[in-house]
Amino acid sequence: MRRSLRHKLRSVAPLPPESGRSAVVDCAVYDRGRRLPGQVNLNRVLDQVGSRKQRFAWIGLYEPSAEQFARIAAAFRLHPLAVEDAVHAHQRPKLERYGDTLFLVLKSITYLDHDDLTASSEIVDTGEIMVFAGPGFAIVVRHGSAPALGAMRARLEAEPDHLAHGPLAVLHAIADLVVDRYLEAADSFELDIEKLETEVFSRRRTDDAERIYQLKRELLEFKRAVQPLSTPLQRLCDGSLPEVGDEVRAYLRDVADHHLQAKERIAAFDELVTGILDASMAKISMQQNSDMRKISAGAALIAVPTMVVGIYGMNFDHMPELHWRYGYPACLLVMLVLVAVIYRALRRNKWL
Numbered sequence: 001m002r003r004s005l006r007h008k009l010r011s012v013a014p015l016p017p018e019s020g021r022s023a024v025v026d027c028a029v030y031d032r033g034r035r036l037p038g039q040v041n042l043n044r045v046l047d048q049v050g051s052r053k054q055r056f057a058w059i060g061l062y063e064p065s066a067e068q069f070a071r072i073a074a075a076f077r078l079h080p081l082a083v084e085d086a087v088h089a090h091q092r093p094k095l096e097r098y099g100d101t102l103f104l105v106l107k108s109i110t111y112l113d114h115d116d117l118t119a120s121s122e123i124v125d126t127g128e129i130m131v132f133a134g135p136g137f138a139i140v141v142r143h144g145s146a147p148a149l150g151a152m153r154a155r156l157e158a159e160p161d162h163l164a165h166g167p168l169a170v171l172h173a174i175a176d177l178v179v180d181r182y183l184e185a186a187d188s189f190e191l192d193i194e195k196l197e198t199e200v201f202s203r204r205r206t207d208d209a210e211r212i213y214q215l216k217r218e219l220l221e222f223k224r225a226v227q228p229l230s231t232p233l234q235r236l237c238d239g240s241l242p243e244v245g246d247e248v249r250a251y252l253r254d255v256a257d258h259h260l261q262a263k264e265r266i267a268a269f270d271e272l273v274t275g276i277l278d279a280s281m282a283k284i285s286m287q288q289n290s291d292m293r294k295i296s297a298g299a300a301l302i303a304v305p306t307m308v309v310g311i312y313g314m315n316f317d318h319m320p321e322l323h324w325r326y327g328y329p330a331c332l333l334v335m336l337v338l339v340a341v342i343y344r345a346l347r348r349n350k351w352l
Contacts, residue, residue, distance in 0.1 A: 023064035025142075026153065031055045033164030035157055046075060049136050056166050058138045060149055069141070076137050079103070086130045089143040093225070095232035101134035102243060104171060104232060106178045107225035108146040111185040117192055119210035123218035124185060126225050129178065131171050133243070138167035140174065152177050168248045175233070176255050182226050182262040189219065189269055193276070200280050209284070212277045219273060223266050226259070233259055297346045304342060305335040 029036045029048040040048060045057045059072065066087050073083040079098035085091050085105065096103040108127040117123075127146030132139040140149065156163045156173050163169050192215065200208050233256040236244055244252070308331060312321070321327040 023061045023068045025060040025062050025148075026150070027057070027059045029055060029057050030163060033160030033162070033169075042071065042075070054164070056136045056138060058140070058153070058167075058170055060140045060142075060153070062142045064141060072139060076101075076132070076134065076139065078132060078139075082130075082132065086132075086141045089128045089130075091128065091130075093229040093232060095235050097241065100243065101132055102168075102171065102241070104131045104133070104175070105129075106131070106175060106229065108144075108178050109181050109185045109222060109225055110145045110147070111188045117196060117211050117215060119214050121211075121214060121218075123189070123192065123215070124222050124225075126221065129174060131174055133167040133171045136167075138170040140170070147177065147181065149174065149177070162251075165245065165248050168244060172248055172251045172255065175236075175252070176258075179229075179255050179258045179262065183258060183265075185222065186262055186265045186269070189222070190265075193269060193272060197272075197276055200276055200283065208280045209277065212273060212280055216270075216273050216277065219266065219269055223270065226262050226266055229259055230263065300342055300346065301339055304338045308335050308338075 024042065027040050027042060027045060029040055029045060031052070032054045036048065040057075042059070045059070049055045049057050061069070061072075064072075064087065069083060069087050072078070073080075078086075078101065079096075082096060082098055082101075082103040085103075091105045093107050094105050106129045108129055110125040110127065112122050112125055114121050114123070125145045127142065127144035129143075129146045130141040132141075142149070152173055156169065196208065196212065196215065200212075233252065235241060236252045237249055237256050239249065312319070312331065321331070324330075
């Protein structure tokens with residue numbers, strides 16, 4: 001593997017000058033896990049790494065153009081298919097092996113803070129991180145809302161013993177950061193679900209179907225980012241890749257365990273939100289039934305006096321009550337008594 005790197009370094013022409021905005025966020029060379037002092041530009045990276053087994057270059061980029069990344073791809077002999085994925089993004093999580101270079105794609109999750117969940121609330125935003133880990137180099141490409149890696153790089157530089165494992169230590173650290181973000185987003189999702197669940201089962205009348213559906217859509221986006229990463233992590237941990245040493249594999253198994261926790265929580269959230277949606281629809285149905293009962297009860301109360309008034313509004317000549325002195329108050333009294341009896345019956349049967 002180191003022999004192939006030496007061949008690369010001897011056969012690559014100097015990097016051409018870069019034009020336009022620089023996509024390079026940071027570029028450094030590490031020797032036995034310790035960063036070499038001074039600023040390192042792309043033209044000096046290959047010279048500083050050389051054929052030394054203990055050294056590797058770590059290049060971080062953010063949304064490079066095809067022209068900008070072509071310089072790096074040519075220098076490190078990256079596979080054209082991986083280069084195309086790294087430039088254009090919009091890939092699902094995956095792990096590819098091109099010769100002695102591993103290419104890992106991760107979907108990052110950013111939880112968007114919000115005061116109240118509405119029918120149009122955006123809860124998660126996804127970004128992408130691509131990692132090329134090969135002999136003597138780690139190249140990291142970020143897209144969209146993928147988190148900045150400066151703080152993570154500083155933490156790794158404070159642990160040279162771990163960083164001495166080379167480019168795969170970088171790959172592990174990035175995978176660990178992304179998966180930790182999954183768990184943080186899951187914690188925030190859980191709070192949203194608990195709040196919505198409380199509102200759905202409250203006594204006050206609410207129409208939560210649209211908000212629940214929006215939450216379910218955001219949860220689906222979360223799931224699409226997390227679930228496909230299972231297979232890449234399994235391949236990194238099962239010993240099928242000779243590039244991954246035993247020590248790094250132990251760290252990756254811990255990442256895989258955290259990823260499994262995130263997957264299980266998302267699956268539980270999905271079932272819970274589906275249950276909340278069913279409960280909300282059942283609550284709406286019950287409210288409608290209650291409304292219909294009240295309307296029916298009101299119609300029954302109005303029907304009795306309407307019937308009595310209708311009878312005495314027919315104006316037949318032979319209706320003795322029409323000429324009776326107490327006919328009018330007696331009629332009113334009868335209507336009131338009948339309405340009171342019906343009202344009491346409806347209350348006893350909890351229609352009112």
